[in-house]
Amino acid sequence: MAVVVALRDAPHTAVRMAPLDPRDPETDSDEAVMRAWQAGDLSAFDRLYTRHRGGVFRYFLRQCGDRATAEELHHDVWLKVIGARDRWQPDARFATWLYTLARHRLIDFWRASAPQRLEALEDDAHAAPETDDPQAGAATQQQGTRLAAALGSLPDAQRDAFLLHVEGGLAIAEIAQLTSVPPETVKSRLRYAYARLRTSLGDLQ
DSSP states (O other): HHHHHHTSSSSOOOOOEEEOOOOOOOOHHHHHHHHHTTTTTTTHHHHHHHHHHHHHHHHHHHHHOOHHHHHHHHHHHHHHHHHGGGGGTTTTHHHHHHHHHHHHHHHHHHHHHHHHHHHTTTOOOOOOOOOOOOOOOOHHHHHHHHHHHHHHSOOOHHHHHHHHHOOOOOOOOHHHHHHHHHHHHHHHHHHHHHHHHHHHHHHGO
């Protein structure tokens, strides 16, 4: 995090903006906080990082299954966020932009270390029945281990959609745009992912 903090604090042109108010949804949205950071409020980066670091790290950890690799990819993404600070435009939600960076970094990693994962990311394995969403929260370490194993057993395309939806909070349309597949394909991937997880973790509900 030391490198991230150093780059975050790099000099740039400051612009006066209204102060952020955590009680005001208009000034405390991710997009408003990002604009505040662009304008020179260094504490705004800390707010964004605190909000999203857990979800982004879990996205990487549950995709690659290795903590050291997840930490490296997580670090790289936040450096990319810092590097793109002045170029960011509110064309989409901040979370969509952030997880686009995260997914691109993951694809670069797979391209270099496991090319077959890129092909699997586009595949759909329709082997589970349609069902309701599972209650996948892990209250204990044992449950967390089981959840990680269940996620690891999902086909790559289903796990990717599930993590973007759950960890990133992305809507189906956002995932469809990010992954370049139709919304119906995203719905299908989520449906089968939820069904598989419900089967694996049904006794934890």
